[in-house]
Amino acid sequence: MTDPRNDELEAQLAAEPSATRRPTVPALEERLHRLNPVLDHGFVRLVDYMGDDAAIVQAARVSYGRGTRTASTDRGLIRYLMRHRHTTPFEMCEIKLHVKLPIFVARQWIRHRTANVNEYSARYSILDREFYLPAAEHLAAQSRTNRQGREVALSGDEAARVLELLRRDAVQTYDTYAYLLNDDGTGEPADPERSMLARELARMNLSVNYYTQWYWKIDLHNLLHFLSLRADPHAQYEIRVYADAIAELVERWVPVAFEAFRDYRLGGAFLSRQEVEAVRAAVDVERLVAAVEAAGLSARERRELLARLGIHG
Amino acid sequence: MTDPRNDELEAQLAAEPSATRRPTVPALEERLHRLNPVLDHGFVRLVDYMGDDAAIVQAARVSYGRGTRTASTDRGLIRYLMRHRHTTPFEMCEIKLHVKLPIFVARQWIRHRTANVNEYSARYSILDREFYLPAAEHLAAQSRTNRQGREVALSGDEAARVLELLRRDAVQTYDTYAYLLNDDGTGEPADPERSMLARELARMNLSVNYYTQWYWKIDLHNLLHFLSLRADPHAQYEIRVYADAIAELVERWVPVAFEAFRDYRLGGAFLSRQEVEAVRAAVDVERLVAAVEAAGLSARERRELLARLGIHG
Amino acid sequence: MTDPRNDELEAQLAAEPSATRRPTVPALEERLHRLNPVLDHGFVRLVDYMGDDAAIVQAARVSYGRGTRTASTDRGLIRYLMRHRHTTPFEMCEIKLHVKLPIFVARQWIRHRTANVNEYSARYSILDREFYLPAAEHLAAQSRTNRQGREVALSGDEAARVLELLRRDAVQTYDTYAYLLNDDGTGEPADPERSMLARELARMNLSVNYYTQWYWKIDLHNLLHFLSLRADPHAQYEIRVYADAIAELVERWVPVAFEAFRDYRLGGAFLSRQEVEAVRAAVDVERLVAAVEAAGLSARERRELLARLGIHG
């Protein structure tokens, strides 16, 4: 799995750039084809992209037509779209990544259905002997208050023992896998006395910390949704680090949209009806208006905020 | 278009009920097959449904397994799911509606892509002479501040003039349509001296206030998203009344989920990072806590709220 | 995972049926809630359904309006829709299944994106000690000609050895999993001297032949597409048996649509442009027409076939 990929990678990095009249983002071009390491053997690699911040604006302007031409700068328009959840212009950008990741991470990831995927097939091919072992400091006890959370890290001794067991089992399950495949690396039996078990059967012995890889293509709107769930503290650490690596690429790709995403999604908060009422009862309107102005919000945003909180004038 | 539908309708209402072991909602059964009138000639009619509040809980419990069995009542679990945007259990309920609506409303509606649709085809069949005319009080001037909004209602005289023009053009475009079709109602030419223009061509003369109809099937999660956008004051009045009619059905169907939707979506508010900071600076924490308790929020919800606002106790 | 489900199952089977005015299919009602065993520990269980053959016709008629009312019987219309790939009326039926299946089967299955899924979460909960072992006669050697296929079955001795290894590793990885969880079954540590490793970490040691389970909801059109790929001889045996179990339910549910699916999809064949030309060159038109008539195809179907083969009268 490893070598051919590396060949291709080198070839792509060595190739002369082409001339194009498509929107192009120099800050992202620098990262094309390069491996961004994640976890112990994983990576995120940018394969291709379509569109940029201006492409979002362009799509929004076809919707709003002459209407918005004069009023807004591009940045203002993108922030307006993000704030008001006008999501379709963000679908006009697309990104393609090559990702290597543990199977249990892939199983969470694939639940994001609005994406295109080509995964390495263990029916056709043989998986490499590469499995994920957490760094000792990421081995943590089950949270008692949050069923899907981790709590305090394990002590050094306990962590070492856990890693030893995980490694032992991973090595053994791969050894069995290789024994059952009985493939000498050329498709011929290593031991001619034994059968070569069908790949689609032998792979069932591998544990879900083995690495798989895929090409994954998604539009920016759905990618931001992915990031809002997977770059979140509630997400499992092992997928969060992938989300973080992708977020770093997105920030280079569409810096204005990403800033708006950070302000209006990642850093924001949803309040329920009851919570809005509680805030309204507990807030000092003058201080609120002063704070809003100090934060640089426009008069329009201030009006919108007061309206959302049900504070009338 | 009208008569055969009515025949079917009568037949379905007259039929004996069947016995089923599927989840059944008596409050919704009452509304099955009945027309709920919307606008001047439109309707929403419930054709079928799958699942109920308990089906949401059931699906959530398979995800969370033994984990959540003891902790939560069903209502608490549904509200937890809604609050934390665990959306997939809501996809486990499905509803099917028969809707008659103006073409320009259908054009907005169809943008909700995660749904199944069978629309009346004007390539195959002949549209009825039914077009939408707003009630006089819904004729309003273009808003100066909001490009997609309405402002003050027109005066009675102006409204009457507008309606007269809309009616005149609708009648004329249908007369032309009927003339071009030249169909005597049995598929034979009304005027044997003239051709019968292909239906797919003749229909191009009709204006977008003509009524079409479709079967529309959607899961509850996507339906609630539809309602959050289309039952909203920013939505055009002519689609909002359909959303309102559907909301009334949803409340009968899944009352607990709908209450949670009202509390956590419709009645709630999203704050940006800057707005959260402003609220934090302007809020009196003791009053906030008191208001939250008065509103009946649990200790857990209170902790979550303070955390979201970045207030550390 | 097992017991609570069984409790629910018993309750649902014991409950009195409800009265409904929704389309109801007695032959399918019989199968509601019952486990259909698949593989050694898996099952398919029908949870709910919406629609029937008549619902397909009803949706098609709204599309085609008066147009098709007189011409076709319901069966003829459904076969026409299937033949001409008018797929949307089949989307008007929906089915919900509870499935228990090995993780590696789940990984193939989930690639069908147009479906709703709630899967048991090993982040929240503890997986049971249940893993898949093939029956000896399904252990086969890797095909030399087809990279994703199996060939001759292994001999009894070899099969026994393979199963011994698979069992040994599965038992060991689960033992390690249980040791790392250190859960006494009540959420308290079995061994108070050791930490309870977070569930989301411990599960990484399990192999992909461990069983998971999910609720899966899908419309009939997408289900038939699933069946066309997964009930196919090219599909891996371990997913094919699930597809077969589902096909048996579909045949009870919508017998007319399923018969059409069998005739026009499963049993049919696609010919390329070059293959059509070759068939045209090699076919005896008179014998073809005679065979078509003997098979009971209508004059219309015969004309369509000749047109598709480019044979002109």
Next chain:
Amino acid sequence: MTDPRNDELEAQLAAEPSATRRPTVPALEERLHRLNPVLDHGFVRLVDYMGDDAAIVQAARVSYGRGTRTASTDRGLIRYLMRHRHTTPFEMCEIKLHVKLPIFVARQWIRHRTANVNEYSARYSILDREFYLPAAEHLAAQSRTNRQGREVALSGDEAARVLELLRRDAVQTYDTYAYLLNDDGTGEPADPERSMLARELARMNLSVNYYTQWYWKIDLHNLLHFLSLRADPHAQYEIRVYADAIAELVERWVPVAFEAFRDYRLGGAFLSRQEVEAVRAAVDVERLVAAVEAAGLSARERRELLARLGIHG
């Protein structure tokens, strides 16, 4: 709607090309941003693209891994994928178009749900006075045998009369629209004595042959499905000409995939189970094999064909 777009267009054509390491297709670059006229006022304009034939191969190879590296040339692999309906690698290419089209064509087009769309909004903005009138030779009578078809063209006199009526009504409905908008082109009332009717209301008077426009982004797999339905003789002429214009771009973009699409989809034929049996009964196997060889099919394809037809030996 027209002028600003043209400004942009000129700017994009005048801009210097950028350097990129992304896959680039010179034959398609030539067509970037240029208007391809369709119907009387419509167009298809290529805005952006991602991927090429090699990107399909690259994605397939990650799925099939080492397995297929040596066996197949790129062309052979793409044809294999198309033949066996391995559709996901084709999803790895994406295209973005700017399209101007009559509303009634847009209504058919939008039924293809797996795409991204930003449409010009008549709630925000004012539609141009541009409507579709068929060329006289495309005015045809309703087919008597096919409810969604056209038959013989109308005579010159009848066609002239039809066009006169269509033009008269289109002009009148736009005059009314403009009167109701009462907009002097700057957002101020043309006639200060009258209200400016809300845009979202006034637009309801326009007929469905008025032009709208949108940005439309779709992956290659779904685009080919669109073309298979819309470049088909059964599609309405007015959408078929758009499909033809797009097909011409696709052929430049991914010539190998498009050739395979033509051979295995457009030019192919599906036979039902009964039809396969009839062909088997009527075909001369020796002539078939000879014809297949003459057509240049490989031994593998020949075997596959015989197997599909159920011919053994």
